[in-house]
């Protein structure tokens with residue numbers, strides 16, 4: 001049977017997945033196959049074929065491999081950081097075993113077709129672990145190789161999967177007589193992402209978008225971190241641009257497998273002020289949850305994304321001002337007015 005060429009997106013029903021499907025379908029000539037435990041919104045069904053299923057289902061993956069020839073895989077399926085702390089073993093299964101299964105699919109398909117499958121993996125600021133607030137303030141902007149000491153199951157999973165991806169793209173079957181064609185692994189370390197159209201769940205950067213979406217609905221919001229907590233953030237359209245640009249960058253321009261990307265950093269108090277400027281009646285209070293606070297304190301205040309800027313021309317379109325004034329506020333306003 002001839003396998004159908006396709007692009008695979010796992011975790012497609014999530015926040016990034018939904019945004020990615022829309023953009024990818026405008027530019028790609030290949031069919032898009034999506035996989036998630038949950039259905040995707042009906043309006044996206046015109047531009048992709050959706051399979052409801054589990055990435056841990058070996059039989060399902062085996063069937064997909066016999067039917068499709070994937071040129072490109074966006075492996076987004078994961079349990080995010082807060083959720084992973086409540087179910088660490090399940091998180092390990094989904095985040096690590098799931099990624100390993102997908103890497104094996106990509107490795108096998110690269111060999112069969114004699115050309116590398118491009119494997120895009122979204123990693124996270126969770127791969128970092130700052131030892132204390134003094135260090136976080138001193139080493140404000142971290143490079144990819146610094147402070148790789150995650151303190152969460154999710155962060156450990158992300159860091160390890162970056163290494164697994166590098167292994168499969170450079171060293172897989174390194175002792176066999178003939179070296180196989182290997183997959184092409186590329187990863188982005190994202191900051192907290194903020195979408196105007198979807199609300200996050202299960203993450204630890206969620207306080208930012210939650211504040212905004214609550215204010216737009218006229219609901220009070222109790223922020224679960226201290227006012228002085230600083231994290232990097234990025235608007236969802238920039239996350240999608242980063243994924244698409246990294247996927248299409250010429251291999252010879254990439255000097256690394258893992259790249260930081262970011263846009264703006266701000267404290268939770270600054271976030272509140274941005275939200276209050278757009279929604280003056282907003283009622284935001286601060287009621288820190290010490291445990292989630294600990295996770296936020298361990299993540300860097302800024303990401304140094306010079307390598308991405310140098311190698312593949314990364315530059316976010318939405319700085320703080322544009323993100324709030326041109327993307328988030330007008331679109332969130334419209335969303336809840338409807």
Ligand code: NAD
Pocket residue numbers: 010011012013014015016017035036037038053054055056075076077078079080094098122123124125189190191192193194200201202203205
């Ligand atoms: P999300 O939680 O909105 O989406 C994840 C999706 O994965 C969900 O739709 C979920 O149903 C699916 N999923 C979970 N387990 C699955 C399984 N066993 N089989 C199939 N599907 C499964 O998260 P998101 O924000 O869209 O994130 C997508 C990816 O980007 C994740 O890998 C996440 O770690 C990474 N990331 C996100 C952010 C962010 O701020 N949103 C930041 C850094 C990295």
Ligand code: AKB
Pocket residue numbers: 080081082123124125126154190191192193202203204205206
């Ligand atoms: C989370 O908070 O878990 C995610 C992330 C930064 O990876 N938003």
